Amino acid sequence: xxxxxxxxxxxxxIKGATLNTVTAAAAIGxxxxxxxxxxxxxxxxxxxxQIAGVSKVIHADGASLxxxxxxxxxxxxxxxxxxxTHILFPATAxxxxxxxxxxxxxxxxxxxxxxxxxxxxxxxxxxxxxxAIATVQSADAVxxxxxxxxxxxxxxxxxxxxxxxxxxxxxxxxxxSFVGREVTKSDRPELTAAKIIVSGGRALGSSxxxxxxxxxxxxxxxxxxxxxxxxxxxGYAANDLQVGQTGKIVAPQLYxxxxxxxxxxxxxxxxxxxxxxxINKDPEAPIFSVADFGLEADLFTAVPELVAAL
Amino acid sequence: MKVLxxxxxxxxxxxxxxxxxxxxxxxxxxxxxxxxxxxEIAVEEAVRLKEKGVVTEVIAVSCGVAQCQETLRTAxxxxxxxxxxxxxxEELQPLAVAKLLKALxxxxxxxxxxxxxxxxxxxxxxxxxxxxxxxxxxxATFASKVELTADKASVTREVDGGLETLSIxxxxxITTDLRLNEPRYVTLPNIMKAKKKQLDTFKPEDLGVDxxxxxxxxxxxxxxxxxxxxxxxxxxTLVDKLKNVAKVI
Numbered sequence: 001x002x003x004x005x006x007x008x009x010x011x012x013x014i015k016g017a018t019l020n021t022v023t024a025a026a027a028i029g030x031x032x033x034x035x036x037x038x039x040x041x042x043x044x045x046x047x048x049x050q051i052a053g054v055s056k057v058i059h060a061d062g063a064s065l066x067x068x069x070x071x072x073x074x075x076x077x078x079x080x081x082x083x084x085t086h087i088l089f090p091a092t093a094x095x096x097x098x099x100x101x102x103x104x105x106x107x108x109x110x111x112x113x114x115x116x117x118x119x120x121x122x123x124x125x126x127x128x129x130x131x132a133i134a135t136v137q138s139a140d141a142v143x144x145x146x147x148x149x150x151x152x153x154x155x156x157x158x159x160x161x162x163x164x165x166x167x168x169x170x171x172x173x174x175x176x177s178f179v180g181r182e183v184t185k186s187d188r189p190e191l192t193a194a195k196i197i198v199s200g201g202r203a204l205g206s207s208x209x210x211x212x213x214x215x216x217x218x219x220x221x222x223x224x225x226x227x228x229x230x231x232x233x234x235g236y237a238a239n240d241l242q243v244g245q246t247g248k249i250v251a252p253q254l255y256x257x258x259x260x261x262x263x264x265x266x267x268x269x270x271x272x273x274x275x276x277x278x279i280n281k282d283p284e285a286p287i288f289s290v291a292d293f294g295l296e297a298d299l300f301t302a303v304p305e306l307v308a309a310l
Numbered sequence: 311m312k313v314l315x316x317x318x319x320x321x322x323x324x325x326x327x328x329x330x331x332x333x334x335x336x337x338x339x340x341x342x343x344x345x346x347x348x349x350e351i352a353v354e355e356a357v358r359l360k361e362k363g364v365v366t367e368v369i370a371v372s373c374g375v376a377q378c379q380e381t382l383r384t385a386x387x388x389x390x391x392x393x394x395x396x397x398x399x400e401e402l403q404p405l406a407v408a409k410l411l412k413a414l415x416x417x418x419x420x421x422x423x424x425x426x427x428x429x430x431x432x433x434x435x436x437x438x439x440x441x442x443x444x445x446x447x448x449x450a451t452f453a454s455k456v457e458l459t460a461d462k463a464s465v466t467r468e469v470d471g472g473l474e475t476l477s478i479x480x481x482x483x484i485t486t487d488l489r490l491n492e493p494r495y496v497t498l499p500n501i502m503k504a505k506k507k508q509l510d511t512f513k514p515e516d517l518g519v520d521x522x523x524x525x526x527x528x529x530x531x532x533x534x535x536x537x538x539x540x541x542x543x544x545x546x547t548l549v550d551k552l553k554n555v556a557k558v559i
Contacts, residue, residue: 100439109524175448179475292539
């Protein structure tokens with residue numbers, strides 16, 4: 001029994017989501033190998049070899065793998081899939097994009113977004129936007145899994161000394177090409193990795209107000225900025241800031257929800273945060289039912305006051 | 311060019327589901343069912359492509375119980391030209407649905423297949439990618455913008471940290487993200503018109519697909535409740551609690 005973790009990386013370094021996925025793989029109880037599929041990704045492969053608990057790194061390098069296209073990465077995984085009983089991807093945009101291609105080609109079902117490993121074939125995963133937790137068992141020979149990173153602690157990024165083995169890169173499918181990327185430029189920590197998140201809802205009323213009110217608070221706390229789906233739908237915040245079942249799942253040390261009512265789909269994305277603060281003028285807002293500290297107040301006065309008091 | 315759009319009948323997104331007392335699943339008896347919201351966006355996108363003149367026919371497909379006909383009628387009221395129901399009472403998992411869709415792709419030869427990125431019941435986020443793999447098509451998931459020419463699609467995707475644009479050759483699979491479009495309200499005349507549109511029904515056996523589930527649900531439970539904390543009277547108390555009680559700042 002051996003597990004393969006598909007590393008999330010940017011060719012230069014390993015992304016944090018990989019570390020949580022390694023922990024999930026270790027919980028299965030098998031040897032853990034990591035695949036780094038990229039281009040000029042030697043540094044990422046070397047970093048993967050340092051992760052505690054990893055016994056081997058497979059480094060596939062080629063131009064076809066540079067942009068992480070699903071067709072190429074899936075082909076790369078399939079080329080070595082027969083060596084493994086479990087293939088785990090972080091449930092990131094990349095992991096979700098590639099994993100089902102691998103599962104379908106192997107003719108196995110996929111277990112998405114696991115939050116707990118019960119046994120090598122039994123896992124827990126949230127369904128209905130986190131309103132229920134299903135325990136599921138796979139009868140397939142290979143388990144293709146995506147791992148909800150907030151469900152597992154990060155493995156130590158150093159302390160390991162795995163051997164790095166190189167593999168030939170899969171051929172380009174010729175059917176898909178990468179055109180460009182618009183990365184949201186920000187000096188703030190990444191949402192899924194942030195220790196503190198301040199999040200705004202529809203009550204902010206406009207994109208100008210969203211920035212005007214939320215930015216100083218984020219700056220003061222060194223926090224990442226998040227938003228509810230309602231705020232994103234209304235155009236107050238970019239979609240990649242969306243916290244919730246259909247956006248990012250986060251679990252920071254401190255989550256400050258401002259003007260967010262607390263729809264179930266939002267709660268599903270942040271209720272594992274260590275400490276939750278809610279600022280809302282509606283005393284009946286469901287967000288108060290999960291908040292450690294609730295402040296019933298108008299956010300337009302309370303948030304600037306909070307910024308001043310910090 | 312034909313476009314195939316897959317639509318799933320799910321518990322309406324406004325319904326708060328309850329876990330059954332025997333922990334065998336969630337109770338969906340007598341709750342309102344609707345089209346999966348991401349699939350509604352998929353239908354809207356296909357219909358807009360037709361209205362722009364780059365697409366000639368929009369075919370909506372649904373797999374599941376007989377009542378999925380209602381979901382198909384909704385798709386046709388938005389503007390799909392005809393519907394196909396693959397009828398079965400069996401629990402359908404994404405791999406099975408992808409295989410059924412692959413069989414229909416072989417039959418209909420669409421230039422594009424559009425699906426929602428995930429269904430709001432099982433939250434799997436698998437079917438589109440699986441179909442692309444089985445049909446050996448390129449894929450562009452989590453689309454927020456689609457531009458179509460005769461043999462290529464330029465698709466902007468929502469990825470972690472921003473947006474990414476891909477150029478994929480057709481035929482291809484696209485899955486929709488929230489911001490791709492805002493589905494129109496269906497009007498009564500269009501609902502009436504949809505009733506007269508063609509709707510064909512197949513069984514999985516007709517398509518030669520084994521839909522037996524691969525993953526068994528052992529139990530379904532309520533998520534652990536997070537208990538409510540305290541209300542603080544003012545900002546000063548809040549800052550004090552965060553500094554001295556929770557010690558997070």
